[in-house]
Amino acid sequence: MKDGTQEEFLMLHELEKPYLGLTVDRIMDELRRQSEATLEGYQITRLQHGLQSATRAEADGADIDWIIGALLHDVGDGLAPQNHDRFSAEVIRPFVRWEVSWVVEHHGLFQMLYFARHYGWDENARDRYKDHPCFDTCATFCERWDQSSFDPDYPTKTLEYFEPMLRDVFARKAYDPAVIQDGVSIGL
Incomplete structure (x- = not known):
């Protein structure tokens, strides 16, 4: 790469745009794969x-960023089970508010409150x-x-x-400061 010219990199940048536009389709494919096994x-x-x-999240009146954050909070489970939370956060980080990606990134640690004691781990690590x-x-x-979303009888909406909503969020300009709102926390 160090020998590439500006002209070559500008060409690559243009050729990359269609691939970037298909991000949501790759996410949909991954979600569909997650229906095949548990x-x-x-x-x-x-x-x-x-x-x-x-x-x-939608039933609680959450906005689109929170709904997509909730939908994709475990999308990294298949490829990165030991750090799925951080993996999942990186998928959504360019397209949602900072606080949503922060919550997704840290939810694994916060979830330990519910089960860590059964393994002899620190259930209050989130502190x-x-x-x-x-x-x-x-x-x-x-x-x-x-933690409440493991109920086989809960009336759940479809992919x-x-x-x-996925398409709307992933159609946003990546890292748009007006969307990301770095450091702003408005809550759920």
């Missing part, structure tokens, strides 16, 4: 969990962020939309229902 022991698939989380402006929002996200 982790052993769970009563619903990964896709159903994301759909249920998004359905709950290291107790003074962070997104602490309460992340705790609420986990309580209302994540097709959420597809227009």
Whole structure:
């Protein structure tokens, strides 16, 4: 790359645009893959969990950024199970408010409140962020939309229902300061 010319890089930039435009289609493909299998022991698939989380977010009156954050908060499970939260946050970070990507990035640690004691882990590990402006929002996200969304009987909306919202969010200009609102936390 160090030998590339400006002309060559400008050409590559133009050729990359169609690929970038298909990001949402790759995300939809990954979500569909998550409908094929689940982790052993769970009563619903990964896709159903994301759909249920998004359905709950919408039912609570959340805006589109939170709905898409809830839908995609575990999208990284298949490729990065040990750090799925950070992986998932990186998928949405260019297109949603800062606080939404922060919550998705940290939800794994905050979720430990519900199960860590069963493994001998620190269930209060999230307390290291107790003074962070997104602490309460992340705790609420986990309580209302994540840990409760493993119910096989919950009336859940379909991926097709959420597809227009996905397309709207991923059609945004990446890292648009007006969208990202870096450092601003308005809550759920």
